[in-house]
Amino acid sequence: MSILAEKRVLLVIGGGIAAYKSLDLIRRLRERGASVRCVLTQGAQEFVTPLAAASLSGQRAHTDLFDRADEADIGHIKLARDADAVVVAPATANIMARMAGGHAPDLASTVLLATTLPILIAPAMNVRMWLHPATQRSLTLLKSDGVAVVGPGVGRMAEAETGPGRMTEPDEIADALEALLAGRDGGKPLAGRHLLVTSGPTHEPIDPVRYLANRSSGKQGHAIAAAAAAAGARVTLVSGPVTLPDPPGVTVVRIETAREMLAAVEAALPADIAVFAAAVADWRPATLTDEKIKKGPEGPPPLALTENPDILATIARRTADRPPLVVGFAAETTDVIAHARAKIARKGCDLIVANDVSAASGVMGGDRNTVHLIGRDGSLETWPTLAKDAVARRLVARLAEMTATP
Numbered sequence: 001m002s003i004l005a006e007k008r009v010l011l012v013i014g015g016g017i018a019a020y021k022s023l024d025l026i027r028r029l030r031e032r033g034a035s036v037r038c039v040l041t042q043g044a045q046e047f048v049t050p051l052a053a054a055s056l057s058g059q060r061a062h063t064d065l066f067d068r069a070d071e072a073d074i075g076h077i078k079l080a081r082d083a084d085a086v087v088v089a090p091a092t093a094n095i096m097a098r099m100a101g102g103h104a105p106d107l108a109s110t111v112l113l114a115t116t117l118p119i120l121i122a123p124a125m126n127v128r129m130w131l132h133p134a135t136q137r138s139l140t141l142l143k144s145d146g147v148a149v150v151g152p153g154v155g156r157m158a159e160a161e162t163g164p165g166r167m168t169e170p171d172e173i174a175d176a177l178e179a180l181l182a183g184r185d186g187g188k189p190l191a192g193r194h195l196l197v198t199s200g201p202t203h204e205p206i207d208p209v210r211y212l213a214n215r216s217s218g219k220q221g222h223a224i225a226a227a228a229a230a231a232g233a234r235v236t237l238v239s240g241p242v243t244l245p246d247p248p249g250v251t252v253v254r255i256e257t258a259r260e261m262l263a264a265v266e267a268a269l270p271a272d273i274a275v276f277a278a279a280v281a282d283w284r285p286a287t288l289t290d291e292k293i294k295k296g297p298e299g300p301p302p303l304a305l306t307e308n309p310d311i312l313a314t315i316a317r318r319t320a321d322r323p324p325l326v327v328g329f330a331a332e333t334t335d336v337i338a339h340a341r342a343k344i345a346r347k348g349c350d351l352i353v354a355n356d357v358s359a360a361s362g363v364m365g366g367d368r369n370t371v372h373l374i375g376r377d378g379s380l381e382t383w384p385t386l387a388k389d390a391v392a393r394r395l396v397a398r399l400a401e402m403t404a405t406p
């Protein structure tokens with residue numbers, strides 16, 4: 001049985017002569033047991049009609065971003081979520097550029113920007129457009145965002161030119177989608193495991209209205225929790241104050257201070273894997289006043305600080321119930337690797353994910369991250385700059401490998 005059986009595929013049809021092949025793709029996907037819902041760009045409608053897509057898919061085809069009936073009934077955000085994967089075929093140079101740049105002027109591009117599902121694109125365009133540096137740049141960006149690509153093939157095209165640009169045949173696109181989904185959720189490599197993740201900043205109160213904090217958004221930690229849940233793990237996410245939604249299928253414990261985070265982490269043990277991605281405040285005000293500190297003639301109050309518990313080091317040193325795999329992060333602004341190497345020894349963890357959080361790197365609060373993986377044995381691996389979601393998926397795959405039972 002195909003992995004596509006019972007899967008819901010959102011098929012975005014772009015405007016190109018290859019759009020006629022997408023009608024065949026609908027049929028092929030349905031033959032393998034998938035249900036297909038189509039979104040057509042305006043360009044696509046010059047080549048195929050929404051009625052043809054609807055007839056072949058057995059579901060209404062969507063075309064407009066601001067369609068009253070649609071918004072009342074399904075809406076673009078729901079379209080972006082109510083599926084298991086998104087396929088873009090044909091992916092024109094225009095769609096690829098919009099996806100790479102995050103532009104969303106129509107329904108298809110809005111759905112692509114709003115979705116967190118696995119995406120497969122099947123590019124199709126004139127050979128010169130494909131080879132243009134702008135399209136190649138889009139391609140590189142899309143790949144680094146974790147988008148899977150099939151094709152284009154080489155051959156004679158509509159304009160009687162020969163070269164890369166032909167859309168891959170529907171059956172091969174369906175094969176590529178099977179491979180993508182098999183890689184993502186086929187094996188559920190963390191099924192039966194409990195993974196504990198810390199994420200976000202901590203807030204350390206000075207008085208009832210003020211606190212010390214840092215710029216952590218929680219994006220990387222939350223993405224790891226989401227990726228681990230998608231890999232089949234039972235996930236407990238202990239999070240400081242963030243504005244992110246709870247990742248699906250994850251138990252979220254909300255805390256404010258470092259001491260509360262430590263208590264919540266201890267309460268969540270035992271765990272098979274613990275990932276400490278939170279940016280815990282190293283210090284907290286030594287005294288907490290119950291009333292708001294008022295301005296006075298004596299000038300600013302002295303702010304004495306005291307050290308917070310090191311949650312990672314505390315857990316890594318536990319004897320009875322130390323998680324078998326303890327992973328720390330190292331947030332550095334200079335000498336990233338040297339500092340991270342020192343940290344792995346000092347904290348007693350098994351693996352450190354080191355990243356440059358200097359203001360120029362844009363990592364704190366941003367969507368992308370360049371990380372180095374440092375092992376206890378001193379091994380070093382540098383990953384390319386990736387979206388935080390892609391870093392999370394890759395890290396989770398690595399953790400699954402490291403804890404796999406033969």
Ligand code: CTP
Pocket residue numbers: 198258276277278279280281282308309310311312313327328329330331332343347
């Ligand atoms: N960490 C923790 N508890 C703390 C401080 C840090 O659990 N009180 C964890 C972080 O979640 C991260 C790792 O320790 O996994 C390293 O955090 P980082 O801020 O880079 O290091 P610090 O311990 O603060 O060291 P330094 O200030 O020297 O960079």
